[in-house]
Amino acid sequence: MSEGPAPSSTPSRADAGQASFDQALEAHRAQRLDEAERLYGEALAADPGHVRARHNLGALCLQRKRVAEALSHLAIAAGRGAGTENWVTYGLALVEAGQFKQAEDLLTDRQTRDGQSQDGSGGSPRVAALALRLNHAWGLSLIAEGHYAAAEARLRRALETAPAEARLHADLGAALMLQKGRAADAEIVLRQALVLDPRQVEALTNLGVAVRKLERDAEAEAAFRQALALDPENPGALRNLGNLLKSHDRIAEAKACYLAAARIDGTLSAAMQAHLMVSTFPMSWEQILQERSAYQADLTRFGSSPATYAFDTEPNNLPWFPLSYHGLDDRALLEQTSAVLRRKNPGLDYQSPRLRGWSPPTGRIKVAFISEFFHDHVVGKLNRGFIENLDRSRFEVALVHLFHSKQDGFRALLDRAADVSITLGESLEEQRRQLEALAPDVAFFADIGMSGEAYYLAHSRLAPVQATSWGHPNTTGVDTMDYFVSAASLEPDDGPAAYVERLALLGRLPTCYPAPSLGDASLSRADLGLPASGVLYGCPQSFFKIHPAFDQVLADIAQGDPDGHIVLLDPAKPHWTELLKTRWRAHHPALLERVRFLPRMPTGRFVAHLGLIDVLLDPIHFGSGNTLFEPMLHGTPIVTWPGRFARGRIVAGAYRQMGIADAPVAERLEDYAPLALALGRDPARRARLRTALRSAAQAELFNDLKAVRDFETFLSAAVAAAGRGERLASGWRADPAAA
Numbered sequence: 157m158s159e160g161p162a163p164s165s166t167p168s169r170a171d172a173g174q175a176s177f178d179q180a181l182e183a184h185r186a187q188r189l190d191e192a193e194r195l196y197g198e199a200l201a202a203d204p205g206h207v208r209a210r211h212n213l214g215a216l217c218l219q220r221k222r223v224a225e226a227l228s229h230l231a232i233a234a235g236r237g238a239g240t241e242n243w244v245t246y247g248l249a250l251v252e253a254g255q256f257k258q259a260e261d262l263l264t265d266r267q268t269r270d271g272q273s274q275d276g277s278g279g280s281p282r283v284a285a286l287a288l289r290l291n292h293a294w295g296l297s298l299i300a301e302g303h304y305a306a307a308e309a310r311l312r313r314a315l316e317t318a319p320a321e322a323r324l325h326a327d328l329g330a331a332l333m334l335q336k337g338r339a340a341d342a343e344i345v346l347r348q349a350l351v352l353d354p355r356q357v358e359a360l361t362n363l364g365v366a367v368r369k370l371e372r373d374a375e376a377e378a379a380f381r382q383a384l385a386l387d388p389e390n391p392g393a394l395r396n397l398g399n400l401l402k403s404h405d406r407i408a409e410a411k412a413c414y415l416a417a418a419r420i421d422g423t424l425s426a427a428m429q430a431h432l433m434v435s436t437f438p439m440s441w442e443q444i445l446q447e448r449s450a451y452q453a454d455l456t457r458f459g460s461s462p463a464t465y466a467f468d469t470e471p472n473n474l475p476w477f478p479l480s481y482h483g484l485d486d487r488a489l490l491e492q493t494s495a496v497l498r499r500k501n502p503g504l505d506y507q508s509p510r511l512r513g514w515s516p517p518t519g520r521i522k523v524a525f526i527s528e529f530f531h532d533h534v535v536g537k538l539n540r541g542f543i544e545n546l547d548r549s550r551f552e553v554a555l556v557h558l559f560h561s562k563q564d565g566f567r568a569l570l571d572r573a574a575d576v577s578i579t580l581g582e583s584l585e586e587q588r589r590q591l592e593a594l595a596p597d598v599a600f601f602a603d604i605g606m607s608g609e610a611y612y613l614a615h616s617r618l619a620p621v622q623a624t625s626w627g628h629p630n631t632t633g634v635d636t637m638d639y640f641v642s643a644a645s646l647e648p649d650d651g652p653a654a655y656v657e658r659l660a661l662l663g664r665l666p667t668c669y670p671a672p673s674l675g676d677a678s679l680s681r682a683d684l685g686l687p688a689s690g691v692l693y694g695c696p697q698s699f700f701k702i703h704p705a706f707d708q709v710l711a712d713i714a715q716g717d718p719d720g721h722i723v724l725l726d727p728a729k730p731h732w733t734e735l736l737k738t739r740w741r742a743h744h745p746a747l748l749e750r751v752r753f754l755p756r757m758p759t760g761r762f763v764a765h766l767g768l769i770d771v772l773l774d775p776i777h778f779g780s781g782n783t784l785f786e787p788m789l790h791g792t793p794i795v796t797w798p799g800r801f802a803r804g805r806i807v808a809g810a811y812r813q814m815g816i817a818d819a820p821v822a823e824r825l826e827d828y829a830p831l832a833l834a835l836g837r838d839p840a841r842r843a844r845l846r847t848a849l850r851s852a853a854q855a856e857l858f859n860d861l862k863a864v865r866d867f868e869t870f871l872s873a874a875v876a877a878a879g880r881g882e883r884l885a886s887g888w889r890a891d892p893a894a895a
Contacts, residue, residue, distance in 0.1 A: 180195030180198075189219070193216055197213070208233075211230065211242045214246070214249065223249060226252075247290070251294075299330060308328065322350075325345055326349040339366045339367070342362070346359050357393065360379050360380070361379070373403075380393050395426065402429070405435050411433050412430075414429035423465055423467075424501045425468050427463075428497070434478045439738075439743075440704050448489070455496055459500075464500055465501055474611055476493060477606065480630040483703060483799060490631055494634045506618075507617040508592050516878070516879035520549070521597045522554060522598070524555075525539060525554070525600050527601065528558040528561050536567070539602050540569075541669060550868065552575050553575050553576075554578070555571060555576070559579070598874065599622045600624070601622070603628040604624045605632065621639070621871075621875055623639040623660070624640055624657065626646075626781075629801075640657035641662065644661040646809040651801075657886075659886045660870050661887065663862070664813060664863035667863060670858065672763055674790075679764040686752065691719070691836040692769045692771070693713055694723045694770075694771070695772070696725045697724075697775050699727045703778075704743075707739065707740060709773070710773075711744040711746060713836075716830075722773075776797055780806060780807055785857065788810075788853035791846030794820070795835060814849070816849065818841070869890045
């Protein structure tokens, strides 16, 4: 649809203004735009009230994408008594400027005067075209802002005007696909779009995303590949195909997709995935060692290449995330990774100018809690007690949600508990400006390592004190992170050596975790389809925590208790079950028959089912977090083996904090399965442990205000040290007497 010039009528007199207008109109129609613009200006200089000259000059400015100038002319031309052409062009300019409400008000007002319907039907084609453009553009804008239901409504109104327009069906499908639980609706609409135009690459890509949400990955892969057959350089289709292949551990194919995407769009996120992706489900210890060696080599090559990449706002997981689950020291790799990324995108380096004049506050210390996961997520649960209970006479609590954070009731609860709550914008520059305006004394990143957004932001120096903790219990490798807040009960003697950050040790686990609800007390084995007899050994963990070496532990338990049952939960991604079974099929085929998989369940039912398990099994190398606290409501004993790093020592640390004398803690990995089997055969010991754990959890684990006081001690000490131009020594303790 073109915003062309209005036709001229026969001139009533040959004055200078009309002569200039006629010449301008001829030049405009011939697309001699510079000449037309000059002549329209001459016509208006001679006759400022020449409405057609004013309108056509505005249309020309709109044609040349000078929207603000277009609006200034068209608003005058669309004044009282103006014809349809004039006000419609003004409406189109308002749409182009993103002033959708003003455009709608104009359209409604003029249609009401003319007795037309709001979709433009029954009026001129130009009015219908304005209604279509308005609703379509507004819908796309709402998608970009994340208001998907409102976008759906706008796009449906656009379809009322043009029901056979393939692009509208495709965009409506995108709005549906982005809404929770609407993937099936999106599929229907997107398939209709492709009936109307089978060559729509974006519709094919979004169809792939929709059917992937419906757990039909083979169809999703076919849709992405069909999109790429039409447009081999489409970065969206390449990224989506790469993400699907990565999820299936088809790492080489996934890297190839991301490498192609990075060459096309030049983005850092695509380049990271292309060069630094690690398998989620290694088949063996040997594969782990091979992948780490390959990661080191790829990282070195990536860092030595001269190419740099643009920062982008695509939500993405960090491709080296699985390194944390290998059970090996990641410090050197993660430190080098951060240094390489600073070279690949120099924009990651930033130091806030406000810090040059900072001095310790004379009043309250402002602490900004920062995360993408302050909702119903383990990070939200681990930090809730700190957010609620920090002494408000000494500390001001700001809650900082990242751009891609989810909305739910738990987030609203945390927002109410904080003194101030903000959501950061999409770009790194905007996020920095917002945090500088907030001016925290302490930037406390509740987790770094799961969210690309938090990881990028952590490379900026935005507060005098910057710290992280066990939301992701591994060093960040980022040199702008001053401290890692842990607990003395979690760290081995050489714990500080595993961290780039200085290790700050609280005397308690770094959380004030509220006691959860017990859930459905009437839940039975039969309700879950579990046998009435036999010991239940449960490991309700994410599958990527199940290390290849833990398979041997499970196999030994299965062999040692032929009447027992090992119980796992179905993963969030169903095909992960097959990946795990592939590993078992190669190395421990007996597990294929001995392991029972329960379907995923709501939180209340999940917590209740933990009381039915006889013996819980803590994964080795990266153990329980949230699933430490919930079973303690029932006193369900957890067998554990403390590994080399804090991420495998959390359950053992909790037992020490609770003072459990007979805790089922294996001294060596080879003792794990015999300890679990002995506990399975000893119902009296299990009963004693249940009683002791329930009581101790209420007294020493849940709602632990001692941990809050320790955290306050750390915050005050770190701010005081920053005021002296210093940092606390690594291994600093909140309670030095306990050292």
